Amino acid sequence: MTETTPGIVIMGAAGRMGRMLVQAVCDSDQARLAGAVVREGHDWVGQDVGHAMGGPAMGVIATSDPLEAMARAQGVIDFTTPETTLEIAHLAAQARAVHVIGTTGFTETQIEQLVPAARHCTQIRAGNMSLGVNLLTGLTGMVAAALNEGWDIEVVEAHHNQKADAPSGTALMLGEAAAKGRGVTLSQVADRGRDGITGARTEGHIGFSAIRGGDIVGEHDVIFAGQGERIVLRHMATDRMIFARGALRAVLWGQRRPPGQHDMIDVLGLGG
Ligand SMILES: NC(=O)C1=CN([C@@H]2O[C@H](COP(=O)(O)OP(=O)(O)OC[C@H]3O[C@@H](n4cnc5c(N)ncnc54)[C@H](OP(=O)(O)O)[C@@H]3O)[C@@H](O)[C@H]2O)C=CC1
Ligand SMILES: O=C(O)C1=N[C@H](C(=O)O)C[C@H](O)C1
Numbered sequence: 001m002t003e004t005t006p007g008i009v010i011m012g013a014a015g016r017m018g019r020m021l022v023q024a025v026c027d028s029d030q031a032r033l034a035g036a037v038v039r040e041g042h043d044w045v046g047q048d049v050g051h052a053m054g055g056p057a058m059g060v061i062a063t064s065d066p067l068e069a070m071a072r073a074q075g076v077i078d079f080t081t082p083e084t085t086l087e088i089a090h091l092a093a094q095a096r097a098v099h100v101i102g103t104t105g106f107t108e109t110q111i112e113q114l115v116p117a118a119r120h121c122t123q124i125r126a127g128n129m130s131l132g133v134n135l136l137t138g139l140t141g142m143v144a145a146a147l148n149e150g151w152d153i154e155v156v157e158a159h160h161n162q163k164a165d166a167p168s169g170t171a172l173m174l175g176e177a178a179a180k181g182r183g184v185t186l187s188q189v190a191d192r193g194r195d196g197i198t199g200a201r202t203e204g205h206i207g208f209s210a211i212r213g214g215d216i217v218g219e220h221d222v223i224f225a226g227q228g229e230r231i232v233l234r235h236m237a238t239d240r241m242i243f244a245r246g247a248l249r250a251v252l253w254g255q256r257r258p259p260g261q262h263d264m265i266d267v268l269g270l271g272g
Contacts, residue, residue: 006255007074008034009070010025013049014062025077026058031248033059036049038063048060070095078100079243079247085103097121099122099124104165120259124251132242135270136174136220136235140222143222147226147231152201154222154223155207157171157208159212160216174222178222217238218235
C-alpha cells in the first residue's frame with residue numbers, strides 16, 4: 001500500500017453486506033479501510049471493527065458519524081436503505097468521494113433525487129454488482145430482442161427471509177434489459193404481484209415473481225416461454241462476497257474519473 005491507496009468507508013458496516021465489504025477492503029492491497037459506519041447506539045460504536053467482527057484488530061474504530069468517516073476517504077461503499085443512500089449521496093458529493101451504491105428498493109422519485117449529487121462526484125449504482133448477473137443482463141437483452149412475438153418473459157427471483165424489497169433490484173435490472181431489447185419501457189409492460197382473477201396474460205408484458213425463504217443468497221431466472229418450448233437464463237449466487245468484490249472493483253474504477261452516473265456494465269466494460 002502507498003500514500004495514494006484510496007481510503008474507503010463502508011456504510012452499514014454491521015449488515016450482511018457491510019461485513020463482507022469490510023473484509024473485501026481489508027483483504028485488498030489496492031484499497032484501505034478508512035471508516036466503518038453503523039447506526040447511532042449500535043454496540044459496534046467505539047470498537048475496533050475487526051474485534052467487533054470477532055477477529056483481529058483492523059485499526060479502524062466504528063462510528064455512527066458518516067461525515068467524520070468520509071472526511072478522510074476517497075470512496076464510500078453503501079449497501080443500506082434508500083433513505084440512508086440519499087443522505088450519503090449528498091455527503092459524497094461534498095467530499096468529492098466515489099459513491100458506490102448497492103442499495104435496492106428505490107422509488108422512481110428517489111432515483112431522480114440521486115442525480116444532483118452525481119454532478120459533483122462519481123456515482124456507481126447497480127442492483128447487482130456480480131460479474132455473472134451483469135453478463136446475464138446483456139444476454140437477456142439479446143434474447144428478448146431475438147424472441148419477440150409469441151414469447152412471454154417472466155422474471156422469477158428468490159432471496160432470504162430478511163429481504164426488504166420486491167421485486168429485487170436484480171430482477172428489475174433484468175426486466176429493464178428485456179424491455180430495452182424489445183424497444184419498450186419497463187414501467188409500461190411490467191406485471192408485478194398477480195393475485196386473484198387476473199385474466200389471461202397480456203401479450204408483451206414482463207411478469208415478476210418473488211420467493212422469500214431461509215438463507216437464499218439470491219437466485220434469478222429469466223424465462224422465455226413460447227409454444228412447445230422454453231428458454232431459462234439463470235444466475236445463482238451462493239456467496240455474498242461476489243457482490244463485495246464487484247463493489248470494490250467499482251470504487252477503484254471510479255477513482256480520478258469525472259463526476260457522473262455509472263453502472264456495473266461501465267465498470268466491467270460490458271457495454272460493447
Ligand atoms: N447491488 C448488489 O449487488 C446487492 C445489493 N444488496 C442490497 O443492499 C442492501 C443491504 O442489504 P443487506 O446487507 O442484506 O441488509 P442489512 O439490513 O443486513 O444491512 C444494512 C445495514 O445498513 C445499516 N444502516 C442503514 N441505514 C444506516 C445509517 N443511516 N447509518 C448506519 N447504518 C445504517 C443497517 O443498520 P440497522 O440494521 O441498525 O438498521 C444494517 O446494518 C439492500 O438494499 C439489498 O437489496 C444486497 C446484496 C447485493
Ligand atoms: O438483498 C439481497 O440479499 C440482495 N439484493 C440484491 C437485489 O435486490 O437484487 C442483489 C442480490 O440478489 C442480493
